[in-house]
Amino acid sequence: MKKLFILPLTAIALFAFSPSTNDVIEPGKKLPAVNIKDMAGNPINTAEVTNDGNPIVISFWATWCKPCKLELNTIAEEYDVWQEETGVKLIAVSVDDQKTTNTVEPVVNAAGWEYDIWMDPNGDFKRALGVNFVPHTFLLDGEGNIVYSHNNFVPGDEEVLYEHVKEVSVK
Amino acid sequence: MKKILLTLFLGAFVAFGQQEGLSVTGNVESTFQYLNEDTLIGAKQPAEKAVLNNYALVNFTYKNFKAGTRFESYLPHLLGYPDRYSGSGIGYRYAGYSTEQLDFTVGNFYEQFGNGMIFRSYEQRQLGIDNCMDGLNLRFRPVPGFEIKTVYGRMRYSFTNGGLVNDPGIVRGFDGYIDLANFYNLLAESKFKLGFGGSFISKYQKANHAQYYMPQNVGSYGGRIDMKYSKFFMNAEYIIKENDPSVDNGFIYNNGHAAYVNVGYTQKGLGVILYAKSIDNMSFRTDPNAILTDLNINFNPALTKSHTENLAATLYPYATQPVGEVAFQADVFYKIPKETKIGGKYGTEINVNFATSYRPVRHVSEQHGIDLADSSRVVYKTGLFEKSDSLYYRDINIEIKRTLNKKWKVGAKYFHFNFNNNVNVVSKDAHGMIACHIGVIDVQYKINKKHSIRMELQGLWTNGDSSLVSRGSGSNTSSYYVVNQRDKGDWFTFLLEYNISPKFYFAVMDQYNYGNPVESKRVHYLIGTAGYIFGSSRISVLYGKQREGIFCIGGVCRTVPATNGLTITFTTSF
Numbered sequence: 171m172k173k174l175f176i177l178p179l180t181a182i183a184l185f186a187f188s189p190s191t192n193d194v195i196e197p198g199k200k201l202p203a204v205n206i207k208d209m210a211g212n213p214i215n216t217a218e219v220t221n222d223g224n225p226i227v228i229s230f231w232a233t234w235c236k237p238c239k240l241e242l243n244t245i246a247e248e249y250d251v252w253q254e255e256t257g258v259k260l261i262a263v264s265v266d267d268q269k270t271t272n273t274v275e276p277v278v279n280a281a282g283w284e285y286d287i288w289m290d291p292n293g294d295f296k297r298a299l300g301v302n303f304v305p306h307t308f309l310l311d312g313e314g315n316i317v318y319s320h321n322n323f324v325p326g327d328e329e330v331l332y333e334h335v336k337e338v339s340v341k
Numbered sequence: 342m343k344k345i346l347l348t349l350f351l352g353a354f355v356a357f358g359q360q361e362g363l364s365v366t367g368n369v370e371s372t373f374q375y376l377n378e379d380t381l382i383g384a385k386q387p388a389e390k391a392v393l394n395n396y397a398l399v400n401f402t403y404k405n406f407k408a409g410t411r412f413e414s415y416l417p418h419l420l421g422y423p424d425r426y427s428g429s430g431i432g433y434r435y436a437g438y439s440t441e442q443l444d445f446t447v448g449n450f451y452e453q454f455g456n457g458m459i460f461r462s463y464e465q466r467q468l469g470i471d472n473c474m475d476g477l478n479l480r481f482r483p484v485p486g487f488e489i490k491t492v493y494g495r496m497r498y499s500f501t502n503g504g505l506v507n508d509p510g511i512v513r514g515f516d517g518y519i520d521l522a523n524f525y526n527l528l529a530e531s532k533f534k535l536g537f538g539g540s541f542i543s544k545y546q547k548a549n550h551a552q553y554y555m556p557q558n559v560g561s562y563g564g565r566i567d568m569k570y571s572k573f574f575m576n577a578e579y580i581i582k583e584n585d586p587s588v589d590n591g592f593i594y595n596n597g598h599a600a601y602v603n604v605g606y607t608q609k610g611l612g613v614i615l616y617a618k619s620i621d622n623m624s625f626r627t628d629p630n631a632i633l634t635d636l637n638i639n640f641n642p643a644l645t646k647s648h649t650e651n652l653a654a655t656l657y658p659y660a661t662q663p664v665g666e667v668a669f670q671a672d673v674f675y676k677i678p679k680e681t682k683i684g685g686k687y688g689t690e691i692n693v694n695f696a697t698s699y700r701p702v703r704h705v706s707e708q709h710g711i712d713l714a715d716s717s718r719v720v721y722k723t724g725l726f727e728k729s730d731s732l733y734y735r736d737i738n739i740e741i742k743r744t745l746n747k748k749w750k751v752g753a754k755y756f757h758f759n760f761n762n763n764v765n766v767v768s769k770d771a772h773g774m775i776a777c778h779i780g781v782i783d784v785q786y787k788i789n790k791k792h793s794i795r796m797e798l799q800g801l802w803t804n805g806d807s808s809l810v811s812r813g814s815g816s817n818t819s820s821y822y823v824v825n826q827r828d829k830g831d832w833f834t835f836l837l838e839y840n841i842s843p844k845f846y847f848a849v850m851d852q853y854n855y856g857n858p859v860e861s862k863r864v865h866y867l868i869g870t871a872g873y874i875f876g877s878s879r880i881s882v883l884y885g886k887q888r889e890g891i892f893c894i895g896g897v898c899r900t901v902p903a904t905n906g907l908t909i910t911f912t913t914s915f
Contacts, residue, residue, distance in 0.1 A: 202364055202402050203439060205480070211520055211536065211567075213485065215441060234647035243744075247687070268457045269642035272576060272603050273672060276612020280674035281690070292453050293463065298400055300368035300914035306877070319877040321914065325785070325793040326842025 199316045201228075202298040209264075209275055209287040216288075216295055223312040224257030225338050227331065229285075230296060230306045231262055233270045233277050238305040241323035245331075246283050252332060256339035261286040265296050265304055307331060311338040367399040367409070368914035370466070372419060379905035382864060382886055387417065394419050396466070398433070407446075408436040413500055421901040422469045423635075428503030433473060444480035449473050452492050454516040454540040455565045457640035458599040458623070459580045462496065470634050473497040475507050486524030491515040492542075496627050496636055508636050510627030514542035534569040540580075544638060548629050553592050553718070559585045561625060561639075563599075577602040580639075582625055586718070588632060589624035589664060594718040597622030599641060600725055612674040616644050619726045621701055624663040644670040645696040645736055650754065650781050651834045651852060652801045655890045657760045657767060657775065659698070659734045667728035668698035687744035694738050700731040700764070732774070735759040752783040762828070767890075771828035777803040790842075797836040802856070803827045831856025847871045852888065864888075878913035 476494015518538030805826025868885030
């Protein structure tokens, strides 16, 4: 029985000190395939997302999450420029549950966000990607490899994210 | 033997890991607390002095196959978790197969039908809620726009001595949904969109009661419809639950109902939604004797805004009354356009929210066909949206947020609550209806590219009667409140955050109960916290006093005890 402890503890130690927990993830890791829906109700297979070879930002958020909305509002101010310069597309994945999921569309429209919005009310995509808390942001290069991830948002983080977007942009 | 098999199984996956196409994802979360005794705020120190919760989730996918497991350990569990949680081991494991048409999962799974009012299994770790299913889950999509889901299994009750404990009851059911926009592209080109579905859930329970006959199988069923025309939308669901005597309803044989409707309008810069909900006798658990947040088959979303500001979120949070309530909500989101006189350079966001909830009417007279003397134990009748004047909750709040320039962002928020503490008990000090005003000011300043400061000032003021009555005489005199709408009196919260992007944050918060009617209870709850973020990992350290209270996420609440001490949390995802 005692041996069983050792396993998770070793796992934690391994992850805490392994280099893979640095900002930049080793290439080759892609989005897992999960069937969810977008805001209009159209089916989405998360593994099949593409952006004509340009980078994609996946941002997990919720309508009740203040730093999430701060992140999406901050990026929204620069989004035109980002798209023009790098061709990047942002997909905001709402993890709102049924209490607030119907407010997602009004919140998105009122804020005037031009992002693609995916709905993950059952947390299937969130669990498959190992997301603990929102906001959590992933960057995919043109081939769909996850190249950067960040679990937090404070002002200035958007500039770090954009530096990484520019690195993988082919434009 | 099982453990050896599991190790082999994981080993096999790791061996496959060298191959193309295998993906491993997951996360780790670890929370450690060292607790001090603090009699002033009622914080207890457990015998072990320190507590530790750990979770490690690993998902493997290879082509269409998927499998995963979650290790958990409670050494011992954090305060506020049920005492039955103990030990280390596997609390969640599944294997399955997934294509565009079919998802097949054996073992543990989370699933939801419709709005969840008939069935929802989910994990809310911060609240200690996990009613994960253990059995079979199928999701079948034979053609685009048509989905059938089935669930069959037992529900997680506990994690004891390092092992998953499921309730003996069985939950099974199915759900079908047709979305006509995608179904043979029937409405693909139309401005009108329509989707509808139906659900059925049945539980089997081995229940006995000394006095009453207990049904072994209880069914619940209902339907839903989603419509959209241009910028207007409407969603509605109606669920009926058959007789289900339980501790929650006092072992009555009434059927229950849950009805939910929202209508709204949304365009760029504006969103309006109106909600209505009618709930009666909708507590639905796999064990009729279960209480608190245990073994819920369904989920009754509260029609309130999920407040996140310290005072509004922790002092008077409202949770749905599954026994019965009639509730309404209105939510308006508006953005005054940017580059206008009133809107300013970046625009101004406004959100107005109104939520209210009442006790339903219950007819108990003979003219409504109720005979309390008969053996039916159908003890009242009620209708859809039949509300009484008895108020459970009312919340009016308005928020204004504005970006002044590249450096400054400001926000202000006002709340007014009327809170029926006799129905939704959040305070032992209050009696009757608590009324309070809350004001919040939030200022953020970006010093340079990496450094920023955020400050929040919050005040809460209660008003109303508080009649202290004394009884007895001499040394036997005791005082108690007949009405106490002032509860713990007035509060003030100050929060200061310093952020260094993208790696560090530091914060101090003081929650001060300066207006408590009892002078010795005018306590400062002071907390200091710091965090270090590296990519998808985070370590945070927190030291200070936290008051006992109700901790809520998404309208589900749990009471947490007062704590005084050190908390270290580590999370990572990979």
